[in-house]
Amino acid sequence: MATELLYLDDFDVLNASAKVTSVTVLDDGRLDIELDRTCFYPRGGGQDWDTGTIRSGDVTVEIDEVRLDENGTVHHLGQPGGPTEGGPAVSEGADVVLEVDADRRSLNTRLHSAGHIVDLAVERLGLPWVPGKGAHYPHMSFVEYSGGAPEDVDDVRRRIEEEVASIIQAGSHNEVRFLPVAEMGAYCRHVPDNIPPNKPARIVLYNEAFGVPCGGTHVRDVREVGALSIPKIKARKGVVKVSYAVEGIN
Numbered sequence: 229m230a231t232e233l234l235y236l237d238d239f240d241v242l243n244a245s246a247k248v249t250s251v252t253v254l255d256d257g258r259l260d261i262e263l264d265r266t267c268f269y270p271r272g273g274g275q276d277w278d279t280g281t282i283r284s285g286d287v288t289v290e291i292d293e294v295r296l297d298e299n300g301t302v303h304h305l306g307q308p309g310g311p312t313e314g315g316p317a318v319s320e321g322a323d324v325v326l327e328v329d330a331d332r333r334s335l336n337t338r339l340h341s342a343g344h345i346v347d348l349a350v351e352r353l354g355l356p357w358v359p360g361k362g363a364h365y366p367h368m369s370f371v372e373y374s375g376g377a378p379e380d381v382d383d384v385r386r387r388i389e390e391e392v393a394s395i396i397q398a399g400s401h402n403e404v405r406f407l408p409v410a411e412m413g414a415y416c417r418h419v420p421d422n423i424p425p426n427k428p429a430r431i432v433l434y435n436e437a438f439g440v441p442c443g444g445t446h447v448r449d450v451r452e453v454g455a456l457s458i459p460k461i462k463a464r465k466g467v468v469k470v471s472y473a474v475e476g477i478n
C-alpha cells in the first residue's frame with residue numbers, strides 16, 4: 229500500500245502521528261515498519277534518508293534507514309528498544325508517534341537544494357548543458373550534465389561560483405506545486421523522461437521562476453543554504469561533473 233508522504237506538501241513537518249500497517253522482523257533483528265503516512269524522507273533523488281524515532285507506547289524504535297519501494301510504500305527500518313518478549317515490539321494497527329532528526333534533515337535539505345542552485349546558475353550563465361544525475365551527500369556532492377567540455381574549465385568554475393553566491397545573496401521564495409508530468413515543461417527547463425511513477429508528481433519552484441521536477445526536501449529560501457563553493461569541475465566523455473561544497477558540511 230502506498231504511504232502518504234507528508235514531507236511532499238510541507239518540508240517542515242518533522243513530527244506526526246501515524247498508524248502501523250505492517251511490521252516485519254528482519255534477519256538482523258531490526259523491524260521493517262510500514263505506516264499509513266510518514267514524515268520520514270526515504271533515500272532518493274540523490275538525497276539521503278532521514279533518521280529519527282517511531283514511538284509506540286513505551287517502545288521506541290531508532291530508525292536508521294528509510295526506503296521507498298516500487299509500490300510507493302515507505303519502509304522504516306530500525307532497532308526497537310524497551311521490552312521485546314512476545315513478538316515484534318510494535319504491532320500492526322498500533323498508533324505511533326514519529327519524530328525525524330531535525331539536524332540531519334536540515335543538513336540533507338541544504339545540501340540537496342545547493343545542487344539545484346548550481347543548476348540555476350548553469351541556466352543563468354547560458355551553459356549548453358543538460359542536467360543528469362546528482363548526489364547530495366556530505367561525503368559526495370555533485371551535479372552532472374551532458375554536454376561538451378568548456379574551453380577554460382577554471383573560468384567556468386569561477387563564473388558558476390560567482391553566480392551561486394549572487395543567487396544565494398538575493399534570497400528566494402520557494403514553493404511546491406503538484407502537477408501532471410505533461411505540464412511540467414511550462415515551468416522546468418528540463419523534464420527527465422524517467423520521473424518515478426511511485427510517488428505523486430511534483431515540482432518545486434525556486435523564486436516563482438525556476439521549476440525543478442523533484443521529490444526531495446528543499447529550503448524555503450536559498451539563503452538557508454549558506455556559503456556554497458565549487459571546488460572542482462571535471463569534463464570527460466561528454467559528461468561535465470560539477471562538484472560543490474556547502475560551508476560547515478563538506
Ligand SMILES: [Zn+2]
Nearest residue numbers: 273442443444
Ligand atoms: Zn532535487
